Amino acid sequence: MPESGSKMTPATTHQARLIDGRAMAMRVRAELARQVATLITRHRVTPGLAAILVGEDPASQIYVRNKGRQTREAGMQSFETRLPATVSQSDLLEHVARLNEDPAVHGILVQLPLPRQIDELAVIDAIAPQKDVDGFSIINTGLLAARGMGMIPCTPLGCLLMLKEYVGDLSGQRALVVGRSNIVGKPMAQLLLRENCTVTIAHSRTRDLAEECRRADILIAAIGKPRLIKGDWIRPGATVIDVGINRISVPSPNGPREKLVGDVDFDTAVHVAGAITPVPGGVGPMTIACLLRNTFTAACAQNGIDTGQLSA
Ligand code: GUN
Numbered sequence: 056m057p058e059s060g061s062k063m064t065p066a067t068t069h070q071a072r073l074i075d076g077r078a079m080a081m082r083v084r085a086e087l088a089r090q091v092a093t094l095i096t097r098h099r100v101t102p103g104l105a106a107i108l109v110g111e112d113p114a115s116q117i118y119v120r121n122k123g124r125q126t127r128e129a130g131m132q133s134f135e136t137r138l139p140a141t142v143s144q145s146d147l148l149e150h151v152a153r154l155n156e157d158p159a160v161h162g163i164l165v166q167l168p169l170p171r172q173i174d175e176l177a178v179i180d181a182i183a184p185q186k187d188v189d190g191f192s193i194i195n196t197g198l199l200a201a202r203g204m205g206m207i208p209c210t211p212l213g214c215l216l217m218l219k220e221y222v223g224d225l226s227g228q229r230a231l232v233v234g235r236s237n238i239v240g241k242p243m244a245q246l247l248l249r250e251n252c253t254v255t256i257a258h259s260r261t262r263d264l265a266e267e268c269r270r271a272d273i274l275i276a277a278i279g280k281p282r283l284i285k286g287d288w289i290r291p292g293a294t295v296i297d298v299g300i301n302r303i304s305v306p307s308p309n310g311p312r313e314k315l316v317g318d319v320d321f322d323t324a325v326h327v328a329g330a331i332t333p334v335p336g337g338v339g340p341m342t343i344a345c346l347l348r349n350t351f352t353a354a355c356a357q358n359g360i361d362t363g364q365l366s367a
Contacts, residue, residue, distance in 0.1 A: 068326075069326050069327070070325060070326065071295070071324070071325050071326070071327070071328040071329055071330050071331045072221065072329065072330040072331075073330075073331065073332075073333055074217050074220075074221050074294075074296070074330050074331060074332040074333075074337060075336070075337075076213070076217060076332055076333075076336055076337040076338055076339065076340045076341045077336045077340045079216070079217060079220065079340075079341060079344075080213075080340035080341045080343070080344040081340075083216070083341070083344040083345075083347075083348065084125065084128070084129055084344050084347060087129050087344075087347055087348055087351055088128070088129045088130050090351060090362070090365045091129055091130040091131055091351060092130055093365045094351070094354070094355065094360070094365055095130065097365075098358060098360055100354055100355075100358050100360070101130070101131060101132050101159075101354075102131040102132070102161050102162070102350050102351050102353070102354035103131060103132040103133075103134060103157075103159045103160045103161050103162070103350075103354070104122070104126045104131060104132070104133055104134070104160075104161070104162040104163075104164065104188065104346070104347070104350045105133075105134040105135070105136065105154045105157075105160045105162065105163050105164070106119050106122055106123065106133070106134070106135050106136070106164045106165075106166060107136045107138065107147070107150060107151070107154075107163070107164070107165045107166065108135065108136070108137050108138070108166045109138045109139075109140060109142055109147065109165075109166070109169055109170060109173070110138075110139070110140030110170055111140065112168075115166045115167075115168075118166060119135065119166055121343060122164070122343055122346060123135055125343050125344075125347060126347060126350070129347050129351075131347065131350060131351070131354075132159065134154075134159075134160060136150055136154075138150065140170050141170075141172075142170075142173075143172070144172065144173055144174060144177070144178075147165075147169075147173060147178055148177075148178065148181050151163065151165070151178065151181045151182055152181065154186070155181075155182065155183040155186060160186065161186060161188075161350055161353045161354035161357055162186055162188035162346075162349060162350035162353050162354075163182045163183070163186045163187065163188065164188055164189055164346070165178055165179065165182070165189075167238075176193075179191045179192050179193075180192050180193050180194075184205075184206070185206075185353060185356060185357060186353060186357075187206050188206060188209075188346060188349040188350050188353055189206075189208060189209065189238075189346075189349075190205065190206035190207050190208040190209070190242065190349070191208060191237065191238065195207075196237070196241075196242070199242055199245050199246075200245055203245070203249040206349055206352075206353070207242065207246065207345075207349070208238060208239070208242045209342045209343070209345040209346045209349060210238065210239050210243075210277075210298060210338060210341075210342045210345075211239055211242045211243040211245075211246050212246070212345040212348075212349075213338055213341030213342050213344065213345045214243060214246075214275060214296045214298065214338060214341070215243075215246050215247075215250070216341065216345070217296060217332065217337075217338070217341060218273060218294065218296065221294060221330045222273065222294050222330075225247065225250040225251065225252050225273070226250065226251040226252070227251060227252070227253070228252045228253070228272040228273050229252070229253050229255075229270055229271050229272045229273070230244075230247045230252040230253065230254050230255070230271060230272065230273040230274075230275070231254075231255045231256075231257060231267055231268060231270070231271035231273070231274050231275070232244045232247070232254065232255070232256050232257070232275045232277065233257045233258070233261075233264070233268070233274070233275065233276045233277060233278045233284065233318070234256075234257075234258060234275075234276070234277035234278040234279070234298070234318075235256050235258045236277065239275075239277040239298055240256060240258070240275075240277050241256075243275050243277065244256050247273070247275075252273065255267060255270075255271075258278070259278070264284075264288070265285075265287075265288040268284060268288040268289060268290075269288060269289070269290050270290065271290055271293055272290065272293055272294065273293065273294050273296070274289065274290075274293055274294070274295045274296070274319075275296045275298065276295070276296070276297045276298060276299055276317065276318035276319050277298035277299065277318065278299065278318050279299055279301065279318065280299070280301070280318055281299070281301035281303050281316050281317075281318070282301075282316055282317070282318070282319065282320040282321075283318050283319075283320075284318055284319045284320060284324065285320045285323055285324070286320060286322075286323025286324045286325075286326060286327045287323070287327070289324050289327045289328050290327075291327055291329075292328070292329035293327075293328050293329060294328065294329055294330045294331075295319055295324055295328045295330070295331040295332065296331075296332050296337070296338060297317035297318055297319040297321070297331070297332050297333075297334050297337060297338065298317075298318065298338050299316070299317040299318030299319070299334065300315055300317070300334060300335070300339060301315070301316050301317070301318070302314070302315060303316055315334055315335050316334060317332075317333075317334035317337075319331070319334075321333065321334065
Protein backbone atom coordinates (compact mmCIF):
# COMPACT_ATOMS: atom_id res chain seq x y z
CA MET A 56 0.00 0.00 0.00
CA PRO A 57 1.17 3.57 -0.62
CA GLU A 58 1.15 6.00 2.30
CA SER A 59 -2.59 6.29 2.84
CA GLY A 60 -2.25 5.14 6.45
CA SER A 61 0.61 7.55 7.31
CA LYS A 62 -0.06 10.47 9.67
CA MET A 63 1.68 12.87 7.27
CA THR A 64 -0.51 12.00 4.30
CA PRO A 65 -4.27 12.45 4.22
CA ALA A 66 -6.00 9.21 3.21
CA THR A 67 -7.52 10.86 0.14
CA THR A 68 -4.12 11.22 -1.58
CA HIS A 69 -4.00 7.46 -2.15
CA GLN A 70 -5.16 6.49 -5.61
CA ALA A 71 -5.94 2.91 -6.56
CA ARG A 72 -4.52 1.47 -9.76
CA LEU A 73 -7.15 1.70 -12.49
CA ILE A 74 -7.97 -1.63 -14.08
CA ASP A 75 -8.26 -0.64 -17.72
CA GLY A 76 -10.82 -3.04 -19.19
CA ARG A 77 -10.89 -1.18 -22.49
CA ALA A 78 -7.14 -1.62 -23.10
CA MET A 79 -7.20 -5.24 -21.94
CA ALA A 80 -10.20 -6.04 -24.16
CA MET A 81 -8.35 -4.53 -27.13
CA ARG A 82 -5.40 -6.84 -26.44
CA VAL A 83 -7.68 -9.89 -26.12
CA ARG A 84 -9.45 -9.01 -29.40
CA ALA A 85 -6.18 -8.36 -31.24
CA GLU A 86 -4.78 -11.75 -30.16
CA LEU A 87 -8.07 -13.37 -31.13
CA ALA A 88 -8.03 -11.75 -34.58
CA ARG A 89 -4.57 -13.30 -35.16
CA GLN A 90 -5.83 -16.73 -34.07
CA VAL A 91 -8.94 -16.43 -36.25
CA ALA A 92 -6.78 -15.55 -39.27
CA THR A 93 -4.66 -18.67 -38.62
CA LEU A 94 -7.79 -20.80 -38.20
CA ILE A 95 -9.13 -19.58 -41.54
CA THR A 96 -5.92 -20.08 -43.52
CA ARG A 97 -4.91 -23.41 -41.94
CA HIS A 98 -8.28 -25.05 -41.47
CA ARG A 99 -10.74 -23.11 -43.71
CA VAL A 100 -12.99 -22.54 -40.71
CA THR A 101 -14.48 -19.07 -40.09
CA PRO A 102 -16.07 -18.83 -36.62
CA GLY A 103 -19.69 -17.66 -36.77
CA LEU A 104 -21.74 -16.02 -34.02
CA ALA A 105 -25.54 -15.74 -34.31
CA ALA A 106 -27.45 -13.29 -32.15
CA ILE A 107 -31.22 -13.34 -31.73
CA LEU A 108 -32.77 -10.05 -30.69
CA VAL A 109 -36.43 -10.03 -29.69
CA GLY A 110 -38.27 -6.69 -29.53
CA GLU A 111 -37.00 -3.12 -29.57
CA ASP A 112 -35.32 -2.59 -26.19
CA PRO A 113 -32.79 0.23 -26.89
CA ALA A 114 -30.06 -1.13 -24.57
CA SER A 115 -30.35 -4.62 -26.12
CA GLN A 116 -30.18 -3.12 -29.62
CA ILE A 117 -26.94 -1.31 -28.73
CA TYR A 118 -25.42 -4.48 -27.19
CA VAL A 119 -26.29 -6.61 -30.22
CA ARG A 120 -24.99 -3.98 -32.66
CA ASN A 121 -21.68 -3.72 -30.77
CA LYS A 122 -21.34 -7.49 -30.59
CA GLY A 123 -21.94 -7.75 -34.36
CA ARG A 124 -19.38 -5.07 -35.18
CA GLN A 125 -16.68 -6.52 -32.95
CA THR A 126 -17.36 -10.04 -34.25
CA ARG A 127 -16.70 -8.86 -37.82
CA GLU A 128 -13.64 -6.84 -36.74
CA ALA A 129 -12.14 -10.03 -35.29
CA GLY A 130 -12.55 -11.70 -38.70
CA MET A 131 -15.53 -13.84 -37.70
CA GLN A 132 -18.99 -14.06 -39.26
CA SER A 133 -21.90 -12.34 -37.57
CA PHE A 134 -25.51 -13.44 -38.09
CA GLU A 135 -28.41 -11.50 -36.68
CA THR A 136 -32.05 -12.51 -36.31
CA ARG A 137 -34.51 -9.80 -35.28
CA LEU A 138 -37.92 -10.95 -34.10
CA PRO A 139 -40.92 -8.89 -33.00
CA ALA A 140 -41.72 -8.53 -29.29
CA THR A 141 -44.91 -10.49 -29.97
CA VAL A 142 -43.03 -13.60 -31.20
CA SER A 143 -44.38 -16.89 -29.87
CA GLN A 144 -42.35 -19.34 -27.83
CA SER A 145 -42.59 -21.98 -30.56
CA ASP A 146 -41.41 -19.58 -33.31
CA LEU A 147 -38.44 -18.54 -31.20
CA LEU A 148 -37.57 -22.17 -30.44
CA GLU A 149 -37.77 -22.92 -34.16
CA HIS A 150 -35.18 -20.20 -34.88
CA VAL A 151 -32.88 -21.61 -32.21
CA ALA A 152 -33.29 -25.14 -33.64
CA ARG A 153 -32.38 -23.89 -37.12
CA LEU A 154 -29.21 -22.22 -35.81
CA ASN A 155 -28.31 -25.38 -33.85
CA GLU A 156 -28.28 -27.26 -37.18
CA ASP A 157 -26.38 -24.61 -39.17
CA PRO A 158 -22.68 -25.61 -39.54
CA ALA A 159 -21.65 -21.98 -40.23
CA VAL A 160 -22.92 -20.98 -36.78
CA HIS A 161 -20.62 -21.96 -33.91
CA GLY A 162 -22.07 -19.69 -31.21
CA ILE A 163 -25.67 -18.71 -30.47
CA LEU A 164 -26.70 -15.89 -28.20
CA VAL A 165 -30.28 -14.97 -27.35
CA GLN A 166 -30.21 -11.42 -26.02
CA LEU A 167 -31.88 -11.14 -22.61
CA PRO A 168 -34.28 -10.08 -21.24
CA LEU A 169 -37.02 -11.72 -23.31
CA PRO A 170 -40.68 -10.60 -23.41
CA ARG A 171 -43.02 -11.96 -20.73
CA GLN A 172 -44.78 -14.55 -22.90
CA ILE A 173 -41.46 -16.37 -23.41
CA ASP A 174 -40.06 -18.97 -21.01
CA GLU A 175 -36.49 -17.65 -20.88
CA LEU A 176 -34.97 -20.78 -19.31
CA ALA A 177 -36.60 -23.07 -21.90
CA VAL A 178 -35.11 -20.96 -24.71
CA ILE A 179 -31.63 -20.91 -23.14
CA ASP A 180 -31.72 -24.70 -22.65
CA ALA A 181 -32.80 -25.19 -26.27
CA ILE A 182 -29.41 -23.87 -27.46
CA ALA A 183 -27.03 -26.75 -28.22
CA PRO A 184 -24.60 -26.74 -25.23
CA GLN A 185 -21.54 -26.63 -27.51
CA LYS A 186 -22.96 -23.47 -29.18
CA ASP A 187 -24.10 -21.82 -25.92
CA VAL A 188 -21.43 -19.09 -25.92
CA ASP A 189 -23.16 -17.27 -23.04
CA GLY A 190 -22.70 -20.40 -20.92
CA PHE A 191 -26.18 -19.96 -19.41
CA SER A 192 -27.69 -23.36 -20.25
CA ILE A 193 -28.24 -25.93 -17.54
CA ILE A 194 -25.52 -28.18 -19.03
CA ASN A 195 -22.84 -25.48 -18.97
CA THR A 196 -23.98 -24.26 -15.54
CA GLY A 197 -23.62 -27.83 -14.25
CA LEU A 198 -20.26 -28.36 -15.94
CA LEU A 199 -18.84 -25.23 -14.29
CA ALA A 200 -20.28 -26.06 -10.85
CA ALA A 201 -19.36 -29.75 -10.76
CA ARG A 202 -16.26 -29.98 -12.96
CA GLY A 203 -14.92 -26.43 -13.31
CA MET A 204 -15.23 -26.59 -17.10
CA GLY A 205 -17.65 -26.01 -20.01
CA MET A 206 -18.54 -22.70 -21.65
CA ILE A 207 -17.88 -19.97 -19.08
CA PRO A 208 -20.31 -16.98 -18.93
CA CYS A 209 -18.64 -13.95 -20.50
CA THR A 210 -18.89 -11.32 -17.75
CA PRO A 211 -17.46 -13.52 -14.96
CA LEU A 212 -14.77 -14.76 -17.36
CA GLY A 213 -13.83 -11.14 -18.15
CA CYS A 214 -13.66 -10.35 -14.41
CA LEU A 215 -11.43 -13.37 -13.82
CA LEU A 216 -9.01 -12.39 -16.61
CA MET A 217 -8.72 -8.89 -15.11
CA LEU A 218 -8.12 -10.31 -11.61
CA LYS A 219 -5.43 -12.65 -12.89
CA GLU A 220 -3.68 -9.79 -14.64
CA TYR A 221 -3.82 -7.36 -11.72
CA VAL A 222 -3.61 -9.72 -8.71
CA GLY A 223 -1.87 -12.78 -10.14
CA ASP A 224 -2.34 -15.94 -8.10
CA LEU A 225 -5.76 -15.76 -6.38
CA SER A 226 -5.21 -18.79 -4.17
CA GLY A 227 -6.23 -18.26 -0.53
CA GLN A 228 -7.67 -14.78 -1.15
CA ARG A 229 -10.93 -13.85 0.57
CA ALA A 230 -13.39 -13.03 -2.24
CA LEU A 231 -16.82 -11.49 -1.79
CA VAL A 232 -19.31 -11.61 -4.65
CA VAL A 233 -22.16 -9.17 -4.09
CA GLY A 234 -25.12 -10.44 -6.15
CA ARG A 235 -26.40 -13.96 -6.86
CA SER A 236 -27.65 -13.76 -10.46
CA ASN A 237 -27.31 -16.72 -12.82
CA ILE A 238 -25.50 -14.46 -15.33
CA VAL A 239 -22.83 -13.02 -13.03
CA GLY A 240 -22.93 -13.73 -9.27
CA LYS A 241 -23.24 -17.51 -9.19
CA PRO A 242 -20.80 -18.33 -12.04
CA MET A 243 -18.35 -15.72 -10.65
CA ALA A 244 -18.38 -17.47 -7.29
CA GLN A 245 -17.74 -20.82 -9.01
CA LEU A 246 -14.79 -19.40 -10.95
CA LEU A 247 -13.24 -17.89 -7.82
CA LEU A 248 -13.67 -21.19 -6.02
CA ARG A 249 -11.90 -22.89 -8.92
CA GLU A 250 -9.01 -20.43 -8.31
CA ASN A 251 -8.90 -21.54 -4.64
CA CYS A 252 -10.33 -18.34 -3.20
CA THR A 253 -12.37 -18.41 0.02
CA VAL A 254 -15.66 -17.30 -1.47
CA THR A 255 -18.66 -15.57 0.12
CA ILE A 256 -21.80 -14.61 -1.81
CA ALA A 257 -23.72 -11.62 -0.45
CA HIS A 258 -27.13 -10.47 -1.72
CA SER A 259 -30.09 -8.23 -0.95
CA ARG A 260 -30.87 -10.14 2.29
CA THR A 261 -27.29 -10.18 3.62
CA ARG A 262 -27.30 -8.79 7.17
CA ASP A 263 -24.28 -6.49 7.45
CA LEU A 264 -23.08 -5.98 3.90
CA ALA A 265 -20.56 -3.29 4.89
CA GLU A 266 -18.85 -5.70 7.33
CA GLU A 267 -18.79 -8.50 4.73
CA CYS A 268 -17.17 -6.09 2.25
CA ARG A 269 -14.51 -5.01 4.79
CA ARG A 270 -13.28 -8.60 5.06
CA ALA A 271 -12.75 -9.04 1.31
CA ASP A 272 -9.37 -8.99 -0.46
CA ILE A 273 -11.32 -9.23 -3.74
CA LEU A 274 -14.70 -7.58 -4.06
CA ILE A 275 -16.98 -8.22 -7.05
CA ALA A 276 -20.01 -5.92 -7.11
CA ALA A 277 -22.85 -7.23 -9.27
CA ILE A 278 -26.03 -6.23 -7.51
CA GLY A 279 -27.40 -3.50 -9.80
CA LYS A 280 -27.69 -0.72 -7.20
CA PRO A 281 -25.98 2.56 -8.14
CA ARG A 282 -23.01 3.48 -5.89
CA LEU A 283 -24.22 1.16 -3.09
CA ILE A 284 -20.74 0.13 -1.93
CA LYS A 285 -18.96 3.03 -0.22
CA GLY A 286 -15.24 3.67 0.15
CA ASP A 287 -15.27 3.01 3.91
CA TRP A 288 -16.76 -0.46 3.28
CA ILE A 289 -13.64 -1.46 1.36
CA ARG A 290 -10.61 -3.14 2.87
CA PRO A 291 -7.53 -0.94 2.22
CA GLY A 292 -5.61 -2.34 -0.74
CA ALA A 293 -8.46 -4.62 -1.89
CA THR A 294 -9.09 -5.29 -5.58
CA VAL A 295 -12.53 -4.07 -6.61
CA ILE A 296 -14.32 -5.24 -9.76
CA ASP A 297 -17.49 -3.28 -10.46
CA VAL A 298 -19.91 -5.11 -12.76
CA GLY A 299 -22.77 -2.63 -12.25
CA ILE A 300 -23.92 -0.43 -15.13
CA ASN A 301 -26.57 1.93 -13.77
CA ARG A 302 -28.00 4.96 -15.52
CA ILE A 303 -28.61 7.81 -13.08
CA SER A 304 -29.64 11.44 -13.47
CA VAL A 305 -27.12 14.02 -12.19
CA PRO A 306 -27.46 17.82 -12.03
CA SER A 307 -25.41 19.88 -14.50
CA PRO A 308 -25.37 23.61 -15.45
CA ASN A 309 -27.65 22.78 -18.42
CA GLY A 310 -30.12 20.78 -16.34
CA PRO A 311 -30.13 17.10 -15.31
CA ARG A 312 -28.12 14.72 -17.46
CA GLU A 313 -27.72 10.95 -17.59
CA LYS A 314 -24.58 9.32 -16.25
CA LEU A 315 -23.41 5.70 -16.11
CA VAL A 316 -22.25 4.61 -12.66
CA GLY A 317 -21.33 1.28 -11.12
CA ASP A 318 -22.48 -0.47 -7.95
CA VAL A 319 -19.43 0.97 -6.18
CA ASP A 320 -19.11 4.61 -5.14
CA PHE A 321 -16.00 5.10 -7.26
CA ASP A 322 -15.06 8.57 -5.93
CA THR A 323 -14.61 7.30 -2.36
CA ALA A 324 -13.52 3.74 -3.23
CA VAL A 325 -10.63 4.89 -5.44
CA HIS A 326 -8.87 6.30 -2.34
CA VAL A 327 -9.04 2.99 -0.43
CA ALA A 328 -8.84 0.13 -2.94
CA GLY A 329 -5.52 -1.17 -4.27
CA ALA A 330 -6.96 -1.55 -7.77
CA ILE A 331 -10.43 -0.81 -9.15
CA THR A 332 -12.34 -1.00 -12.42
CA PRO A 333 -13.95 2.22 -13.68
CA VAL A 334 -17.52 2.37 -15.05
CA PRO A 335 -17.65 2.67 -18.00
CA GLY A 336 -14.41 1.22 -19.36
CA GLY A 337 -13.94 -1.66 -16.93
CA VAL A 338 -15.88 -4.91 -17.08
CA GLY A 339 -18.13 -3.99 -20.05
CA PRO A 340 -15.54 -4.18 -22.86
CA MET A 341 -14.14 -7.42 -21.44
CA THR A 342 -17.58 -9.09 -21.61
CA ILE A 343 -17.76 -8.76 -25.40
CA ALA A 344 -14.11 -9.75 -25.81
CA CYS A 345 -14.86 -12.96 -23.86
CA LEU A 346 -17.95 -13.63 -25.97
CA LEU A 347 -15.74 -13.53 -29.07
CA ARG A 348 -13.23 -15.80 -27.35
CA ASN A 349 -15.96 -18.30 -26.48
CA THR A 350 -17.15 -18.26 -30.11
CA PHE A 351 -13.63 -18.96 -31.34
CA THR A 352 -13.18 -21.79 -28.81
CA ALA A 353 -16.57 -23.23 -29.83
CA ALA A 354 -15.63 -23.13 -33.54
CA CYS A 355 -12.37 -24.96 -32.82
CA ALA A 356 -14.07 -27.59 -30.63
CA GLN A 357 -16.79 -28.21 -33.23
CA ASN A 358 -14.11 -28.86 -35.84
CA GLY A 359 -11.83 -30.98 -33.67
CA ILE A 360 -9.08 -28.32 -33.66
CA ASP A 361 -6.76 -27.80 -30.69
CA THR A 362 -6.79 -24.05 -29.86
CA GLY A 363 -3.25 -24.32 -28.45
CA GLN A 364 -1.87 -24.85 -31.97
CA LEU A 365 -3.29 -21.51 -33.15
CA SER A 366 -1.57 -19.23 -30.63
CA ALA A 367 1.68 -18.86 -32.56
N1 GUN B 1 -28.38 -9.26 -21.37
C1 GUN B 1 -27.55 -8.62 -20.49
N2 GUN B 1 -26.36 -9.24 -20.42
C2 GUN B 1 -26.43 -10.29 -21.27
C3 GUN B 1 -25.51 -11.30 -21.65
O1 GUN B 1 -24.36 -11.37 -21.17
N3 GUN B 1 -25.94 -12.20 -22.57
C4 GUN B 1 -27.20 -12.16 -23.10
N4 GUN B 1 -27.55 -13.10 -23.97
N5 GUN B 1 -28.08 -11.24 -22.77
C5 GUN B 1 -27.70 -10.30 -21.86
